[in-house]
Amino acid sequence: xxxxxxxxxxxxxxxxxxxxxxxxxxxxxxxxxxxxxxxxxxxxxxxxxxxxxxxxxxxxxxxxxxxxxxxxxxxxxxxxxxxxxxxxxxxxxxxxxxxxxxxxxxxxxxxxxxxxxxxxxxxxxxxxxxxxxxxxxxxxxxxxxxxxxxxxxxxxxxxxxxxxxxxxxxxxxxxxxxxxxxxxxxxxxxxxxxxxxxxxxxxxxxxxxxxxxxxxxxxxxxxxxxxxxxxxxxxxxxxxxxxxxxxxxxxxxxxxxxxxxxxxxxxxxxxxxxxxxxxxxxxxxxxxxxxxxxxxxxxxxxxxxxxxxxxxxxxxxxxxxxxxxxxxxxxxxxxxxxxxxxxxxxxxxxxxxxxxxxxxxxxxxxxxxxxxxxxxxxxxxxxxxxxxxxxxxxxxxxxxxxxxxxxxxxxxxxxxxxxxxxxxxxxxxxxxxxxxxxxxxxxxxxxxxxxxxxxxxxxxxxxxxxxxxxxxxxxxxxxxxxxxxxxxxxxxxxxxxxxxxxxx
Amino acid sequence: xxxxxxxxxxxxxxxxxxxxxxxxxxxxxxxxxxxxxxxxxxxxxxxxxxxxxxxxxxxxxxxxxxxxxxxxxxxxxxxxxxxxxxxxxxxxxxxxxxxxxxxxxxxxxxxxxxxxxxxxxxxxxxxxxxxxxxxxxxxxxxxxxxxxxxxxxxxxxxxxxxxxxxxxxxxxxxxxxxxxxxxxxxxxxxxxxxxxxxxxxxxxxxxxxxxxxxxxxxxxxxxxxxxxxxxxxxxxxxxxxxxxxxxxxxxxxxxxxxxxxxxxxxxxxxxxxxxxxxxxxxxxxxxxxxxxxxxxxxxxxxxxxxxxxxxxxxxxxxxxxxxxxxxxxxxxxxxxxxxxxxxxxxxxxxxxxxxxxxxxxxxxxxxxxxxxxxxxxxxxxxxxxxxxxxxxxxxxxxxxxxxxxxxxxxxxxxxxxxxxxxxxxxxxxxxxxxxxxxxxxxxxxxxxxxx
Numbered sequence: 001x002x003x004x005x006x007x008x009x010x011x012x013x014x015x016x017x018x019x020x021x022x023x024x025x026x027x028x029x030x031x032x033x034x035x036x037x038x039x040x041x042x043x044x045x046x047x048x049x050x051x052x053x054x055x056x057x058x059x060x061x062x063x064x065x066x067x068x069x070x071x072x073x074x075x076x077x078x079x080x081x082x083x084x085x086x087x088x089x090x091x092x093x094x095x096x097x098x099x100x101x102x103x104x105x106x107x108x109x110x111x112x113x114x115x116x117x118x119x120x121x122x123x124x125x126x127x128x129x130x131x132x133x134x135x136x137x138x139x140x141x142x143x144x145x146x147x148x149x150x151x152x153x154x155x156x157x158x159x160x161x162x163x164x165x166x167x168x169x170x171x172x173x174x175x176x177x178x179x180x181x182x183x184x185x186x187x188x189x190x191x192x193x194x195x196x197x198x199x200x201x202x203x204x205x206x207x208x209x210x211x212x213x214x215x216x217x218x219x220x221x222x223x224x225x226x227x228x229x230x231x232x233x234x235x236x237x238x239x240x241x242x243x244x245x246x247x248x249x250x251x252x253x254x255x256x257x258x259x260x261x262x263x264x265x266x267x268x269x270x271x272x273x274x275x276x277x278x279x280x281x282x283x284x285x286x287x288x289x290x291x292x293x294x295x296x297x298x299x300x301x302x303x304x305x306x307x308x309x310x311x312x313x314x315x316x317x318x319x320x321x322x323x324x325x326x327x328x329x330x331x332x333x334x335x336x337x338x339x340x341x342x343x344x345x346x347x348x349x350x351x352x353x354x355x356x357x358x359x360x361x362x363x364x365x366x367x368x369x370x371x372x373x374x375x376x377x378x379x380x381x382x383x384x385x386x387x388x389x390x391x392x393x394x395x396x397x398x399x400x401x402x403x404x405x406x407x408x409x410x411x412x413x414x415x416x417x418x419x420x421x422x423x424x425x426x427x428x429x430x431x432x433x434x435x436x437x438x439x440x441x442x443x444x445x446x447x448x449x450x451x452x453x454x455x456x457x458x459x460x461x462x463x464x465x466x467x468x469x470x471x472x473x474x475x476x477x478x479x480x481x482x483x484x485x486x487x488x489x490x491x492x493x494x495x496x497x498x499x500x501x502x503x504x
Numbered sequence: 505x506x507x508x509x510x511x512x513x514x515x516x517x518x519x520x521x522x523x524x525x526x527x528x529x530x531x532x533x534x535x536x537x538x539x540x541x542x543x544x545x546x547x548x549x550x551x552x553x554x555x556x557x558x559x560x561x562x563x564x565x566x567x568x569x570x571x572x573x574x575x576x577x578x579x580x581x582x583x584x585x586x587x588x589x590x591x592x593x594x595x596x597x598x599x600x601x602x603x604x605x606x607x608x609x610x611x612x613x614x615x616x617x618x619x620x621x622x623x624x625x626x627x628x629x630x631x632x633x634x635x636x637x638x639x640x641x642x643x644x645x646x647x648x649x650x651x652x653x654x655x656x657x658x659x660x661x662x663x664x665x666x667x668x669x670x671x672x673x674x675x676x677x678x679x680x681x682x683x684x685x686x687x688x689x690x691x692x693x694x695x696x697x698x699x700x701x702x703x704x705x706x707x708x709x710x711x712x713x714x715x716x717x718x719x720x721x722x723x724x725x726x727x728x729x730x731x732x733x734x735x736x737x738x739x740x741x742x743x744x745x746x747x748x749x750x751x752x753x754x755x756x757x758x759x760x761x762x763x764x765x766x767x768x769x770x771x772x773x774x775x776x777x778x779x780x781x782x783x784x785x786x787x788x789x790x791x792x793x794x795x796x797x798x799x800x801x802x803x804x805x806x807x808x809x810x811x812x813x814x815x816x817x818x819x820x821x822x823x824x825x826x827x828x829x830x831x832x833x834x835x836x837x838x839x840x841x842x843x844x845x846x847x848x849x850x851x852x853x854x855x856x857x858x859x860x861x862x863x864x865x866x867x868x869x870x871x872x873x874x875x876x877x878x879x880x881x882x883x884x885x886x887x888x889x890x891x892x893x894x895x896x897x898x899x900x901x902x903x904x905x906x907x908x909x910x911x912x913x914x915x916x917x918x919x920x921x922x923x924x925x926x927x928x929x930x931x932x933x934x935x936x937x938x939x940x941x942x943x944x945x946x947x948x949x950x951x952x953x954x955x
Contacts, residue, residue: 019852051835093608116811120665120680120683121665121669121675122835122836122837123669123675123837124675167847169847169849170825170827170847170849170850170853171827171834171844171845171847171850172844172846172847172848178819184848185848186847186848186849187848188849188850191851192867193848193849196852196853196855196856196867197852197855205908205910205911210751210788210789210793211789211793212789212790212791212793212905212954213797215792215794215843215954216792216905216950216951216954218843218846218952219795219846219851219950219951219953220844220950222847222848222851223950225848226848226851226852229848230852256695281649281650281653281660281661281662282650282653282660285930289512303579329661330653330658330659330660330661331653331654331657331658331659331661332650332653332654332658334650334653334660336660336661336662338666366686367680403934446650
């Protein structure tokens with residue numbers, strides 16, 4: 001046995017031996033624990049996995065794009081039903097609650113998120129999203145599990161007082177596995193969890209390194225984790241009260257428990273929740289509306305609960321799904337497996353708005369699926385650094401390489417820097433022929449001028465000039481310019497942000 | 505050659521049956537190993553009485569309450585078959601259910617799920633290609649993976665993709681184009697009441713290019729093409745290996761299994777006989793290396809303690825909690841097994857289950873209609889009044905992973921409750937309570953979860 005493994009086992013045993021014979025912990029957890037800022041910065045990430053492959057095109061609808069309606073004659077969401085967010089993008093009508101989050105600037109949306117060579121298998125693509133791997137790379141642990149092993153470098157010998165991660169459910173996700181095993185506790189309800197572990201006895205046999213011995217060591221570890229954490233979880237759940245009524249759905253109940261644990265003072269930095277039912281191969285309109293309603297209602301309740309309990313500054317929720325769905329509807333009023341899709345990031349520290357343009361429905365892959373615009377790991381990178389406060393080096397080690405961050409937050413948790421009051425984020429497509437979308441972001445209401453300069457410094461086109469509100473904006477430019485390289489310049493209050501653009 | 509003794513018989517039975525008693529071991533050892541495998545475990549399939557006459561009733565006739573009752577009856581019926589089975593039959597039915605997954609929650613009508621289960625039983629040790637063909641046009645499957653929506657003009661890829669990825673070739677052995685082409689070959693199937701049928705007008709009667717060959721494939725010739733690839737044999741052999749031998753695969757042995765299967769033209773019985781008679785199967789390192797499935801734990805414990813009249817509704821409830829909701833696997837991949845069964849949620853639930861068998865009560869204190877009689881069970885051991893020998897023999901009989909001296913000592917202390925071994929007797933007034941505590945503690949051990 002490796003020394004490290006031995007020490008870990010001893011550490012875990014120390015925890016379970018603190019239990020009396022009837023399972024009542026001898027050590028009380030009554031004193032309020034201070035946040036250990038060396039481990040976590042007090043920030044909390046709630047992940048919400050949408051199982052089955054969410055149909056992005058019917059979630060966030062490009063309602064001015066005729067191609068969308070051509071490709072989806074039966075299941076396209078009618079323009080008049082769309083909950084418009086801007087002049088060309090709107091939400092599924094089942095997600096009305098999200099519009100308020102959007103208007104309050106708490107809903108960040110990233111368009112066209114995916115990865116190169118998107119896999120269309122539920123299972124393989126889920127593994128890719130959970131592990132943070134490339135399409136052709138097999139990893140056996142999760143990006144969150146690896147992140148936790150950096151946030152808690154001594155966790156093997158110095159068992160954290162609170163779980164490092166909590167998964168609401170019953171089958172532990174790969175997401176929370178690290179190279180040295182499970183980093184989380186999994187339960188459906190804090191009370192029954194506590195009740196069930198009572199009566200387990202301490203286990204101090206040294207594990208054997210045989211095939212069966214390693215399975216036994218695994219079982220013992222889970223057993224110890226359960227007994228170690230059952231009482232603190234129950235205590236915090238009892239202490240933290242929900243201040244809103246959650247919808248009586250599985251995801252509603254899960255988020256209610258998460259909110260009560262956070263309000264009760266549990267320091268756990270990562271939670272995983274799950275909603276199923278997105279594999280909409282047939283008759284999807286009703287089924288998809290139902291799951292999206294559940295999602296939207298649960299998340300809006302959760303956000304409002306956090307704001308009442310004063311925890312909203314600390315918490316960010318991110319949704320994800322293994323893939324989006326085929327652009328063209330199938331014959332059963334449903335959609336088959338596809339590729340890129342939008343992703344939601346919600347919270348008070350989130351700088352609300354839409355990053356990225358509407359999906360390009362012309363330029364598809366050979367399967368008729370969307371090409372991705374942002375790699376999913378750009379969002380992971382952004383959250384790890386700007387929310388959870390990990391540094392660049394650690395983030396790169398966790399994700400295997402460096403990814404460009406997105407402007408998802410008002411300021412960086414890692415550096416403390418606020419982001420510029422204005423930022424030209426993206427010109428899309430680029431290069432372009434006749435038209436392109438210019439996406440930019442304003443941190444406050446200012447007078448801006450967005451224009452195109454040639455390389456001689458001549459302003460050849462003014463796209464927008466005037467006062468605009470804070471948030472994300474997009475302007476469509478449509479005019480034929482001479483072929484060549486230009487600079488797009490966004491300026492206001494003496495600040496500038498520019499991007500090189502190419503006309504072909 | 506592997507030795508055929510109590511240890512190897514226990515290993516074989518713990519992997520092939522849902523639990524066993526010491527009498528089952530004695531019976532097995534009265535045969536040679538080969539005879540026991542071929543004549544008892546692989547005995548010809550028996551068809552049980554169905555759960556009710558409703559299995560032939562037109563699905564649309566039942567209201568939702570009747571349907572819900574029948575769904576429950578179906579689950580209970582199957583648990584009972586597992587409890588009564590002394591062969592490999594029901595284990596293989598469960599294997600096929602977990603391979604060719606359909607979920608009752610989507611299929612809705614229990615009739616369809618019954619007939620699919622019946623199909624798995626008929627072909628339990630039959631031909632894998634024949635079974636795959638039957639499943640492809642099975643009503644429950646046509647509904648579950650949207651085969652009924654897959655038509656010439658509007659193909660639906662759902663079944664085709666899972667057929668290639670999960671049921672036959674395995675991921676990486678086909679392209680996305682193969683999926684589309686396979687979907688076209690499978691167009692036109694519909695379900696009328698209970699009966700699946702091919703609607704020629706909805707079948708794409710043109711040529712398809714599949715796995716590099718172009719012809720006018722249909723549901724039958726497509727499956728033949730899939731089964732020409734040895735990848736299909738390797739894929740199913742890997743799955744059988746993980747189910748019966750070890751979750752960590754052994755490529756050379758799986759190659760041997762695939763050769764046996766291909767030589768037998770995809771007949772499953774010779775493959776199972778080969779596997780269960782092989783020296784590899786009895787390699788001692790595999791003993792106790794498998795994490796029991798919820799059914800193994802739940803039914804196996806009842807069988808070991810000879811409880812023959814349990815409360816099936818309760819068992820079905822617990823199976824759901826332990827994440828093996830029969831007729832409703834979590835998704836089309838099915839239950840992954842081994843460590844996936846265990847989390848800090850399911851592990852304590854497993855302990856609560858075995859406690860409840862001893863207590864005769866659910867976790868919430870509500871009574872259940874059966875209980876393990878620890879005293880009667882203890883008295884089936886001639887050693888029952890010799891505490892030290894008794895603890896030893898019971899552990900050997902009930903726990904596949906050998907308990908350390910330390911653990912046995914701990915169990916002995918629970919049994920004796922501070923008294924000395926000489927004071928122990930099953931006739932002492934405290935014996936019933938002490939045996940309860942002893943059996944609960946024994947089944948709460950992580951070792952008890954291994955087989």
